[in-house]
Amino acid sequence: MGRIEDRLTELGLVLPRPFAAAPGVEFKFDLVRVNGAVAYVSGHLPTDGAEVLVRGKVGDDLTVEQGYEAARLTALAILASLKRELGELDRVGGWVKALGLVNCSPGFNKTPAVINGFSELILELWGEAGRHARSAIGAAELPFDVPVEVEAIVEIE
Numbered sequence: 532m533g534r535i536e537d538r539l540t541e542l543g544l545v546l547p548r549p550f551a552a553a554p555g556v557e558f559k560f561d562l563v564r565v566n567g568a569v570a571y572v573s574g575h576l577p578t579d580g581a582e583v584l585v586r587g588k589v590g591d592d593l594t595v596e597q598g599y600e601a602a603r604l605t606a607l608a609i610l611a612s613l614k615r616e617l618g619e620l621d622r623v624g625g626w627v628k629a630l631g632l633v634n635c636s637p638g639f640n641k642t643p644a645v646i647n648g649f650s651e652l653i654l655e656l657w658g659e660a661g662r663h664a665r666s667a668i669g670a671a672e673l674p675f676d677v678p679v680e681v682e683a684i685v686e687i688e
Contacts, residue, residue: 533621538656539610546611547604548580563616565687569627572612572683576674577604586676590639593678598633601679602648609683617687625686626653626663632680634673642667649681 532540539546552558564571577584589598614620631646633639646667653661663683673680 533619535610535620535623535656542655544607546614547578547584547607549611549615550575550578550608551581553581562612565616568687570613570616570623570685570687572609572685574630574632574680574682575605575608575612576677576680577601578608583675583677585678587634587678588676589633589635589645589678590641591636595641595644598635598645598678599648601677602631602646602681603652605679605681606649606652609681613685622687623657623685624688625660626657627684627686629653629663629665629681629683631665631667632670632673633667634671634676634678634680635669639669642669645679646681649679 550562560573562573584604585601587593589595610620613623617623629649631642631649633642633645635642646665650663650665653663
């Protein structure tokens, strides 16, 4: 295991199964697309394989804290896809950009606090190399009624 996976173990975290399509559904896109020294990560959800782990609207069905935890689960799903594509998470040399979408009730304006669940985990694992530009946007709906979707751009070595 590499440094990042050792850190996950220290934090008591386990990577889920990589994001997978539900039975009868076929992905028509790459979960991770490598172009030179950059990997583009498609939008991920709080999943374990094809199983959705959290559902609901933040600010209605879920609290900010529950949304934060859903964003952490989404980060783990992204890491599982990166590991499958790259073979080793230590190949991620830096995080460039993240776009976080929050399925939220009308008037909810704490989307940055929710997406902090993603950003803070990345910083815990990568330290300074985990710093990234980020957007946190509220959405009326997300696929499968999940509370969070995150896509990212990372530098690879």
